[in-house]
Amino acid sequence: MSRHQQSSSLGPSQEELEEEEAVSGEGDEVMGEAEDGEGYTSSTPTSTLTWISWFCSLPGHEYFCEVSEDFIEDDFNLTGLNAMVPFWKEAMEMVLDVEPDEDSARVPDVSIVEASAELLYGLVHQRYIITRQGLQAMADKYENATFGSCPRVYCQNCYVVPCGRSDVPGLDTVKLYCPNCHDIYSPPSSRFQGIDGAFFGTTFAHLFFQSYRELAPAPFYKLSSSAASSSISPARSPRNASDSGHLEEEAFVNPNPYGGQKRAAGKVYVSRIYGFRVSERAKSGPRMTWLRMRPESPGDLDMVDWRGRWLDEEGGSEFEEDEDEEGGDRPMEDFDPVRTGLK
Amino acid sequence: MLRRAVEELSTGSDSDYSKYWISWFLSSKGNEYFCEVEEDYILDRFNLTGLNTEVTNYSQALDLITDNLDDDIQDELRGSLDVQARLLYGLIHARWIVTARGLAKMLEKYKKADFGRCPRILCQSQPLLPVGLTDIPYEKSVKLYCPRCEDLYSPKSSRHGSIDGAYFGTSFPHLLFLVYPHLIPPKSGPPDITAGASSEGRRVAPGRRAREELEGSVTEGVGEGVSTAAAALKADRYRPKIFGFQVNEIAKLQRWQEAIRDRQVARLEDLDV
Ligand SMILES: [Zn+2]
Ligand SMILES: [Zn+2]
Numbered sequence: 001m002s003r004h005q006q007s008s009s010l011g012p013s014q015e016e017l018e019e020e021e022a023v024s025g026e027g028d029e030v031m032g033e034a035e036d037g038e039g040y041t042s043s044t045p046t047s048t049l050t051w052i053s054w055f056c057s058l059p060g061h062e063y064f065c066e067v068s069e070d071f072i073e074d075d076f077n078l079t080g081l082n083a084m085v086p087f088w089k090e091a092m093e094m095v096l097d098v099e100p101d102e103d104s105a106r107v108p109d110v111s112i113v114e115a116s117a118e119l120l121y122g123l124v125h126q127r128y129i130i131t132r133q134g135l136q137a138m139a140d141k142y143e144n145a146t147f148g149s150c151p152r153v154y155c156q157n158c159y160v161v162p163c164g165r166s167d168v169p170g171l172d173t174v175k176l177y178c179p180n181c182h183d184i185y186s187p188p189s190s191r192f193q194g195i196d197g198a199f200f201g202t203t204f205a206h207l208f209f210q211s212y213r214e215l216a217p218a219p220f221y222k223l224s225s226s227a228a229s230s231s232i233s234p235a236r237s238p239r240n241a242s243d244s245g246h247l248e249e250e251a252f253v254n255p256n257p258y259g260g261q262k263r264a265a266g267k268v269y270v271s272r273i274y275g276f277r278v279s280e281r282a283k284s285g286p287r288m289t290w291l292r293m294r295p296e297s298p299g300d301l302d303m304v305d306w307r308g309r310w311l312d313e314e315g316g317s318e319f320e321e322d323e324d325e326e327g328g329d330r331p332m333e334d335f336d337p338v339r340t341g342l343k
Numbered sequence: 344m345l346r347r348a349v350e351e352l353s354t355g356s357d358s359d360y361s362k363y364w365i366s367w368f369l370s371s372k373g374n375e376y377f378c379e380v381e382e383d384y385i386l387d388r389f390n391l392t393g394l395n396t397e398v399t400n401y402s403q404a405l406d407l408i409t410d411n412l413d414d415d416i417q418d419e420l421r422g423s424l425d426v427q428a429r430l431l432y433g434l435i436h437a438r439w440i441v442t443a444r445g446l447a448k449m450l451e452k453y454k455k456a457d458f459g460r461c462p463r464i465l466c467q468s469q470p471l472l473p474v475g476l477t478d479i480p481y482e483k484s485v486k487l488y489c490p491r492c493e494d495l496y497s498p499k500s501s502r503h504g505s506i507d508g509a510y511f512g513t514s515f516p517h518l519l520f521l522v523y524p525h526l527i528p529p530k531s532g533p534p535d536i537t538a539g540a541s542s543e544g545r546r547v548a549p550g551r552r553a554r555e556e557l558e559g560s561v562t563e564g565v566g567e568g569v570s571t572a573a574a575a576l577k578a579d580r581y582r583p584k585i586f587g588f589q590v591n592e593i594a595k596l597q598r599w600q601e602a603i604r605d606r607q608v609a610r611l612e613d614l615d616v
Contacts (some may be wrong), residue, residue: 031503032424151462153486153495155403155478165464175464177583182593184581185462188499206590219596259592271488273514280607281614288493289573290604294596302594304602313409328562 051097057119057333060191063162063174063200064145065130065137067121069096081123084169086090102335119169122199126167127203135211138204142215150178151185154292155299156265160185163205164197172197177205180265181216211259218254219301221266227257255298268292344375368432373502376458376473376485376511379450380432380439385409394434397480404428433510437478440515446522449515461489464497464580469534471496472516475508483508488516490576491528527571530578546564572611575604 014075065294071077072095082088093100094117128134141147142159160176163184172263175184187193209216252263261285268289271278295301303311360572365539370375384390395401403420404427439445452458456470472493473485485508486495498504509607528534584598
């Protein structure tokens with residue numbers, strides 16, 4: 001991918017890409033996107049853009065923020081990177097839009113330098129986004145929903161941030177971290193599937209929510225009457241639900257000042273057959289609700305010691321199968337496969 | 344069937360598009376989640392009990408989806424009737440997919456991952472199943488159920504995100520695994536049930552039988568006789584870290600969640616599920 005090969009007029013615009021995604025099915029998405037690569041092959045240099053702005057504007061590079069040139073020019077911030085990036089000097093010149101030295105007859109194929117420049121930028125980016133300035137740049141993107149929202153239904157469109165599973169480049173692609181369910185997801189579009197996760201790193205996502213605690217959902221959740229009414233947004237009006245979510249936040253306090261200060265989206269899915277909850281005694285009964293559960297009060301978290309044992313064995317029993325908070329839509333008896341003659 | 348054969352002979356010039364409403368419907372973009380409801384099922388009026396009050400122009404809508412609509416009224420009414428026909432087909436579909444033959448049809452689609460795959464990284468591309476949050480039409484759009492993490496996700500494409508969840512119903516995926524318990528996917532490893540279920544990075548849990556099971560069964564979840572009591576112990580989870588250190592409040596929540604899990608495992612092992 002080269003800036004010198006790009007033409008803004010021939011490349012697919014953002015709208016076109018979104019459109020294509022909306023039209024193609026989950027299965028055929030890969031095929032559709034495969035053609036995208038060819039979109040940039042043209043030959044007009046876009047001279048007004050810096051390399052960094054150009055790089056961040058490429059389709060699939062939406063998650064990157066623009067690293068300030070001051071940061072890159074400070075050698076201290078680059079400590080150790082020159083050993084990881086081939087053609088370091090040429091790559092630096094490219095990233096910083098410096099005219100190459102005249103004696104650079106040894107300059108290899110420009111595409112090799114481009115690959116180095118991309119690696120260099122990615123590794124610098126990993127470091128930049130955990131600085132105060134970089135965190136702020138990513139916070140701006142976060143609030144603009146640039147990274148999208150959690151695909152999990154009961155996270156109620158909580159915004160996510162990009163993250164890596166490794167800090168070493170070349171191992172894994174970028175993932176999305178949801179601060180509400182503390183889980184990681186694959187980006188919804190395959191255009192992010194070529195982005196190295198190390199360019200975001202393992203630390204950024206969590207430092208981000210430590211730094212912006214008002215964006216981090218708290219680890220406890222109690223269904224209030226107001227939360228009950230907006231607990232799951234109807235598909236037709238997702239905007240309304242998020243608006244009312246903001247109202248609720250004003251009244252919310254987490255007693256732990258170092259913890260998440262946002263009201264969590266705490267509902268957990270309950271599987272039902274003909275309106276009856278599937279019993280855990282069934283072989284196919286629920287086994288994973290714990291993964292998404294939150295205690296009702298912050299103090300409940302202290303009932304488990306550091307080894308993961310209950311301090312008071314009977315004390316915890318109130319949490320047993322207590323997910324039927326959704327209000328009385330149906331009787332809550334367990335579904336019995338034998339009695340209904342299904343098995 | 345006979346009628347269709349005759350029709351095929353007489354109206355040879357018609358395109359497939361207009362000939363069979365159901366095949367047209369199924370091949371339309373955005374309708375990939377639907378399976379074919381067998382004609383016999385639709386023609387048995389017993390199966391449609393009560394639907395006449397849910398659908399306006401019920402009998403014409405039914406005629407349309409069974410390709411029996413008079414050509415005369417077809418043009419005038421077709422526009423509005425099409426909406427009713429979709430509703431009717433959707434409601435029949437919800438009933439059909441919880442019959443033995445409907446389950447089998449949906450199972451084929453599940454095996455082809457027609458409903459997409461779980462976006463959760465640690466579910467390792469586990470195929471999904473469609474599910475409704477309510478059985479009443481026009482309330483909630485369709486969601487996708489992952490049998491590995493047992494959670495719900497929104498369809499990636501807005502085309503699928505606007506399908507009515509009532510056309511699949513709240514029971515379908517759970518009934519599927521009740522009827523086919525050997526298809527309950529393992530909680531770790533690749534989703535292919537023939538491949539070994541390895542799980543790295545999990546916590547060693549205090550379950551009594553748990554440890555033996557962790558080492559013992561390679562194709563866990565596939566045997567009729569295999570217990571699922573301790574299945575959750577194999578589930579991998581993501582642990583947020585800052586410079587390699589766990590985040591305090593999240594680590595605390597995760598310990599609490601795992602204590603809940605361990606208690607359920609102990610409970611189920613006592614019950615000998
Ligand atoms: Zn989430
Ligand atoms: Zn899953």
